[in-house]
Amino acid sequence: MRLLQLAGVPAIALALGLVSAQPALAQFNAAVTTTDVQRLQDSIYDANRDLTQLRSRDSALASQLERDLDEVRDDVVYLKVKLRKNESVGRSEIADVRDRIETIRSRARGDSTSAPGRDASTAEVERAPRRSPASDRAHNPNEIPVDTEFDVRLQSRLSSDTALVEDRFEATTLVDIRDGDRVLVPAGSIVRGTVSSVTKAGRLERKGSLTLSFDRITMKGRSYPIRATVTQALESEGIRGETTRIGAGAGVGAIIGGILGGVKGALAGILIGGGGVVAATDGQDVELPAGSTLRVRLDSPLTL
DSSP states (O other), X not given: OHHHHHHHHHHHHHHHHHHHHHHHXXXXXXXXXXXXXXXXXXXXXXXXHHHHHHXXXXXXXXXXXXXXXXXXXXXXXXXXXXXXXXXXXXXXXXXXXXXXXXXXXHHHHTOOSOOTTOOHHHHHHHHSOOOOHHHHHHHOTTEEOTTOEEEEEESSOEETTTOOTTOEEEEEEOSOEEETTEEEEXXXXXXXXXXXXXXXOBTTTBOOEEEEEEEEEEETTEEEEEEEEEEEEEEEOOHHHHTTTTTOOEETTSBOGGGOTTEXXXXXXXXXXXGGEEEESSSSOOEEOTTOEXXXXXXXXXXX
16 A cells, blocks of 8 residues: 555656646647737837848848848748638747847847857958948949838729738839939839738727838839838829929939929828838728829838
8 A cells, every 4th residue: 555655656746747737838839820920020120120220330231131031021921821821830930930030130239249050250250341331332333222212103002991911012113213314213113012911990990001011123124122111102193293293303312202293292091100001090991092102212222
């Protein structure tokens, strides 16, 4: 009997250990939800803000980290699509993406002099003096710098009531973008956009919103990747109102949308937030009619 009692001690302890481990195990195996993916998107927005601050200090490192963040952004969209199709997403996938975002943010803020996968030679290269944005511009005559803004005309209607994540849409540039006498981007070039997120208007004063980004521009039969977001939504008088100014063009790096004589002003009931979020202000769905003018800002340099 005593032997049975003694033998039962480790068995009881093991059982108690399994019971205490169940909450942690349940947490690890908990299903991934859209809220988890939304947190990743919020972190990407924060990382993009860190990179914006980094550009004035180290444009080369900022460009490198922007490319890394682009890859992470694509992975987040992929996870979101998997959830929408009711496919399983592992916690490890979420953790991996989250760690990559935090690594980008740490390097952008300069929190650490080293990161996983970097050796001493890499660190020395990153500490080496870098050219200023002005000198980079001198060596890249075909580069349109970050923060350049230009206006495009939306080719089809966009609405938070009907749009879906990953929907594609197109817009065309309204004026030439010039470098002196050279036309780098002619008026009428096609800019491709993507709907990154959608919120439909609903009860309890829930306002509709769309997150819009641009990833490709096509001109003269050639296509180039870009990273750009919407900064304003403007009401246009149409081709007739713009004809007198459309050939004027503007210099690289300028905010050129305002030169158009046909722009009336901001679209009523629309508010533009950070990261290209277009939100309704009156509790309704966002409605961007075909022909609306969107002011677009480059979030990374465009090399042609």
